[in-house]
Amino acid sequence: MIKLALFSGDGIGKEVAGEAEKVLRFIFDVNSIGYEIEGGLVGGVSYDAYKKPITDEVLKIAKEADAIIFGAVGGPKWETLPIELRPEKALLTLRYDLELYANLRPVKVYKELIDASPLKAGVVSGTDMLIVRELTGGIYFGTPRGVSDIGNGNKKGINTLSYTTKEIERIAKIAFEISKKRKKRVLSVDKANVLEATELWRNVVHDVSKNYPDVELSDMYIDNCSMQLIKQPRSFDVIVTTNMFGDILSDEASMISGSIGMLPSASLNGKKGMYEPIHGSAPDIAGQGKANPLAAILSVAMMLRYSFDMDNLAGDLERAVENVIKQGYRTQDIMTGSGLKPVSTSKMGDAVLHELKNIFKSYEKNEV
């Protein structure tokens, strides 16, 4: 019996996670895969109910689950709370307590959506990269941290960027392993010309690379990388980088694909994983059926692949998404012109279900 946790969170998180759940239930039911799903409040909705962004009960559900589907957290209502109580803390706690150190963020361009990108079609077409972001270390979690009074009305804010050899080794290993199934090229991104912690990063990644003689390793500074990403996105394959650099680069890279509403992610520790769209809670469009559920639905595909080794079903789901895009179904964020079919969040989910049904039916026919 597969144990799943579903934390939809705030804003459009609820809407997109709902569609992900719909698709997931369909896939498991049709294929007679036993599962149970347990829900829980995270983020602002948890704060409203319990005065904390995540409760011990919800953390327990997360720890006991084989995989977690996560929607999004945050919103203007909670922005002025102390940092420890803000919705984002729920996400950071889940990542840290479950030691989900490897964050995979694939960026792929769909031919039909090229015009949704603010970049020229000739630049973005053919882009297919994977950002491997370290997720439980670096400046996000380093100590000392905080703001202290240093007298005379002066204050000092501190965050610490630190990495250990072990932390770098394990994330580098993930990047090299995954690259073996791709183009066998890894780019490590750092700021080794200025920051010692990332000089260590570079050296350790090079040490790990000795175990992967077939994989080509190169390095780039973060500033140059953010430029090259826009200049020649096609040239990238696997990018491995620190927590904060990965945060920034993945938002930048989302614009290559046209919409952040298309990008799924997986946060892994071995087979255990949390799967979430990389977009946030988008309070401006929440509750209106405008959100694009495809990133959340594609996160389910990543879950099938990385937590349950169901590569075929993951492929079927990805193909269903490709087909609905080919058929012209568009939420507002990926609406690129006339002659297309504008749909709401739930209608997009329905379109994916419909395609999945067709795909599964085509297998039945072949069997007879």
Ligand code: IPM
């Ligand atoms: C992300 C988000 C989070 C992060 C926030 C919501 C804490 O931006 O997943 O990229 O900074 O990691």
Ligand code: MG
């Ligand atoms: Mg981010």
